[in-house]
Amino acid sequence: MNQPNLDINERTNHFYELTWKEIQIPMRDGSYLAANLYQPKSEGRFPVIMTMCPYGKDAHFSQFAPANPTIVIEYSHSQDKGPLLSWETPNPEFWVPQGYAILRIDERGIGNSPGKLDILSESLKKDYYDAIEWAGTEPWSNGKIGLLGISYLAMSQWAVASEQPPHLACIVPWEGTVDYYADFCYPGGIQSNGFLTFWWENGILTRQYNPDGTYSKEQLQANRVEFTEVVRNNPLRDKVWTNRFSDLSKVKVPVLSASNWFSAGMHTRGNFLGFQNAASENKWLEVHIGSHVGEFYTAEGRALQKKFLDYWLKGIDTGIMQEPKVKLAIPRGGNHYTWRYENEYPLNRTQWTRFYLDASSKILSKEPAHSKAIVCYEGDKDRESKYWAKPFMMKAFSRDEDNSKRVMFETTPFKNETEILGPIKLRLWASSTTDDMDIFVSLRNIDPLGKEVVNSGALTEKSPISQGWLRASLRKTNDELSTDYKPYYAFDEFQKLVPGEVYPLDIEIWDSAIVIAKGNRLLLEIGSQSQSGCALITQTGDDRVWEADVTIHTGDEFDSYLMLPIIP
Missing domain, CATH: 2.60.120.260 (Galactose-binding domain-like)
Structure with missing residues (x-):
């Protein structure tokens, strides 16, 4: 997909222009991952915001899982639109003008990245680690990598953070689970097969690596691990699950964990679990209400993300270190709420x-x-x-x-x-x-x-x-x-x-x-x-x-x- 070379300066009055190119990131096994690198059209080294997911780096927000009616609703409500906006990822049209390089990666077996597709796997953690370490040593990078994204893009953040790649500076997992078994596939021990089947068939398989569309159905099947079968064949939380997700005792980088009070059954639980159990000395919890992706792209949501990332990736004193660790929306029904800061969760005065x-x-x-x-x-x-x-x-x-x-x-x-x-x-x-x-x-x-x-x-x-x-x-x-x-x-x-x-x-x-x-x-x-x-x-x-x-x-x-x- 050819993406436009945009002059953001003309539209936003920010300093940097945006350029982009497709690159190949080498992996330890000799393979590579395809990525889009969006960066300022300027000399210098820039902090990197990275994502890796199975939704296709070139797929526009509005094209993701068209059978899902909420996508159209989310896009129509979003305050953040444009030709580079992709599902659940940070928009380079906003972040590059703030002085960041954006690296959007197709995980193995997806889009333009060859290899066997195996989502939420141990191999995904290794690939993510390699991509972080590669980006941390590139001449356009300042050596500090931050992760930012929603849902799957948050789940993989928790996972790779427990691998402790040296160039990973911080993570912002937004509405994303930690325990793939209990938070995502088997809430309460009951299989979430209605969603999983829909998501796998519409959101993942449609983006499987298929150069020039020449692979047969049999070749595609041979080149992937069927996630829905992994779920069905492992009804207990054994090593098949625990080896895949994060060991929170090893997550030591700064964390901004953002949850949603009203996402029971998928996203709410993991961000509380991550905040409470991550070993990081510097961690914050934000809990909002509203749509799954909408709050991520609002001016208020992006301001919070920027305050966190500017401090940990650029070294700017944004005041975040002086703020309480917990920011909570206090709902009153509908979309009515007020914000309140707290020092812990659950609250000691409960x-x-x-x-x-x-x-x-x-x-x-x-x-x-x-x-x-x-x-x-x-x-x-x-x-x-x-x-x-x-x-x-x-x-x-x-x-x-x-x-x-x-x-x-x-x-x-x-x-x-x-x-x-x-x-x-x-x-x-x-x-x-x-x-x-x-x-x-x-x-x-x-x-x-x-x-x-x-x-x-x-x-x-x-x-x-x-x-x-x-x-x-x-x-x-x-x-x-x-x-x-x-x-x-x-x-x-x-x-x-x-x-x-x-x-x-x-x-x-x-x-x-x-x-x-x-x-x-x-x-x-x-x-x-x-x-x-x-x-x-x-x-x-x-x-x-x-x-x-x-x-x-x-x-x-x-x-x-x-x-x-x-x-x-």
Whole structure:
């Protein structure tokens, strides 16, 4: 693809003009990666912002995964457009005039880079390491490499940072997971096959290396590792997974980790995990709301990125070292929010508050239910006649849905405005009619008229407060890593259920934040996959525990409760 030689100076009144060329970056095994180098048309050495991904370095933002309707929406809402804008990458039309060189790389087996395609792999970490070290010694480079990008481009940042390439100076992973198993492919142990199949077939395979379009279907298949098969063949978090993703104890470069409160099921969890567990002495956390890529390209988002990168790549005192380490959007429903700075996460002043479930009244209350009670919901035995949401879609919440497939618990109206911010946990005593069960949970904000107050999130304008999932046979937790308010699952063995026996399940509801207005209620929805509005992008017709009818037990020793992070 021939890209224009742009004179940015005429359009932005910045100092540098932009030039670009395609280059080949040598790898340790004698192969190479194709890259576009965008740099100032000026003498000197410049800091480098690098990306490596499988989406095609020459594919324009608007061309990525055309079957995904959110791409058109994201592009139409973006404040950052132009012929060089590519999906989830920093725009060279902005960054080159700021005095940066931009290096956009096709990973092995993608675009113009030959070799076997194996995404999110150990070999990707090695290739990324080699590219960083090559760029760090080029005559146009000042020797400092920063990584900046969204989603996949953030996931690979965490991974290569744990390899500790000497010329890597800092990373900015924006809405990107760390633990590929628990954050991305198997949230709660339930395979995210709806999204993964769509993403693999539409976002990745369409960009596989195929010089002049001459490779046959059989040649292309022989020249790749089928990621969806890797997922299906490895349902436990074993070395196949841990060898691929980041060892956070080895991530020591400065980090700006940016998350989204309303991206449960894919992006939210990883950025908190990375911030809390990276070994870096200098790390910041930013949490926003709104669209998945939109906030990255806003003037406010880019100003934050520039403040961080200017300090670590250029040595400019931007004041970031004097700022608190945590910047949080405090949502109030819709796209309304205010910013607040904090010094840690979760907040030290959090009041971890239990709201107990009462199966007889369907009430959530701070007072435990003393009398035992049960409530049941059915599995999805008639799933073939059901409508399963496609990836990137969410049904609106309705009380009029088939309530045989779910149970709803509500608080009484809040007497005062109440802020919830942080990790959320549901302790649920439950039994199944089969040897397993998949449990889907949503937490919602309901106004006095009974209407849900929704939030502007990564993939929808109708996000609930948060959601959580658990396959009961994968309920085993790691006691060293779990806390009273957040379970950390081992995911290392299946522990099947005895039908009819009652089990305590600690269900992680992904971190979120919301200010509940006076008079509003919280609604906790527990059910099968068909519960309305379930955002986990798993809604397909396979790999589910369909037949299980579930009984929820409350009262006395069955202390089922919702643990909320209340901020006084």
